[in-house]
Amino acid sequence: KQEVTQIPAALSVPEGENLVLNCSFTDSAIYNLQWFRQDPGKGLTSLLLIQSSQREQTSGRLNASLDKSSGRSTLYIAASQPGDSATYLCAVRPRDDKIIFGKGTRLHILP
Amino acid sequence: NAGVTQTPKFQVLKTGQSMTLQCAQDMNHEYMSWYRQDPGMGLRLIHYSVGAGITDQGEVPNGYNVSRSTTEDFPLRLLSAAPSQTSVYFCAAIGVYGYTFGSGTRLTVV
Numbered sequence: 652k653q654e655v656t657q658i659p660a661a662l663s664v665p666e667g668e669n670l671v672l673n674c675s676f677t678d679s680a681i682y683n684l685q686w687f688r689q690d691p692g693k694g695l696t697s698l699l700l701i702q703s704s705q706r707e708q709t710s711g712r713l714n715a716s717l718d719k720s721s722g723r724s725t726l727y728i729a730a731s732q733p734g735d736s737a738t739y740l741c742a743v744r745p746r747d748d749k750i751i752f753g754k755g756t757r758l759h760i761l762p
Numbered sequence: 763n764a765g766v767t768q769t770p771k772f773q774v775l776k777t778g779q780s781m782t783l784q785c786a787q788d789m790n791h792e793y794m795s796w797y798r799q800d801p802g803m804g805l806r807l808i809h810y811s812v813g814a815g816i817t818d819q820g821e822v823p824n825g826y827n828v829s830r831s832t833t834e835d836f837p838l839r840l841l842s843a844a845p846s847q848t849s850v851y852f853c854a855a856i857g858v859y860g861y862t863f864g865s866g867t868r869l870t871v872v
Contacts, residue, residue: 685860693865694852700860740805742861748812749820750795750856754804 653678653745657753664731665761672726672756674741679719682744686715686726688737689755695740699726731760765789766855768864775843775871783838783867785853793856794836795820796828798849799866805852811836843871 654677664670674684686698699708699715701724707716714727728735740755769784787794795810797820807820811830825847827839840847848871853864 683860687861695854695861695863697860697862742805744856748793748810748818749807750810750861751807751821752797752805754802 653681653743653749653751655741655743655751655753657739657741657756659756660754661757661759663759663761666731666733668731669727669729670731670758672728672739672758674724674726674753676722676724676743676751678745679722680746681719682746684715684717684724684744685742686713686724687740687742689740690737698739733760733762736760765862766853766864768851768853768867770867771865772868773870775840775869777843777845777871779843781840781843783840783851783853783869785836785838785864786834787836787855787862788834789855789857789862790833791855791857791862792833794830795854795856796826796836796838797852797854798822798847799852800849808838808851840869845871847871 656675658673683702685700687695689695701708701717712729717724738755738757742752744750766787792813796808797805799805806822809828811817817828851867854861
């Protein structure tokens with residue numbers, strides 16, 4: 652059974668710092684992995700999708716990497732801003748199509 | 763460009779009542795799914811569908827039914843609401859370029 656873990660559960664960093672969020676999964680047989688952000692009381696916004704054949708994806712200040720063999724993905728946020736404060740979730744689509752989410756990392760950027 | 767539309771946005775039910783949460787997409791995606799989100803539990807998969815006429819259970823299917831008669835619609839039915847079903851429900855449609863989520867339905871069962 653696929654399990655997805657995100658560490659840390661919460662993180663506070665000063666504005667301007669670069670930071671890394673972690674996502675690990677137990678079964679490396681996946682189609683893809685996706686990162687989302689969720690603002691309080693809101694829905695999920697897709698950030699980056701990495702297909703199983705890819706190693707990384709970039710969008711603006713965000714870079715997501717995927718290492719299937721070790722069951723790990725990281726989301727790198729450069730030059731953090733207060734507007735980046737949100738909960739970040741990763742989701743894994745395994746071969747049985749039962750897409751599983753991690754519980755998220757709650758990020759707070761201190762002005 | 764509606765994407766995924768969920769209705770209603772808010773609902774209060776009495777224990778034992780039934781209701782249907784609606785989900786519709788206009789992106790022609792084959793894969794659709796329902797999640798519930800609870801504090802400390804994250805998003806948990808209730809049911810999913812890989813195409814019209816095909817549905818399957820996720821992690822927490824008990825107390826919920828789904829059907830997929832068209833590509834566009836994927837309703838979630840609560841058969842006999844219980845307080846444990848108080849949650850925020852999200853519907854998603856998934857295509858080659860990733861997921862699109864609806865804005866959610868906040869359900870309270872009293």
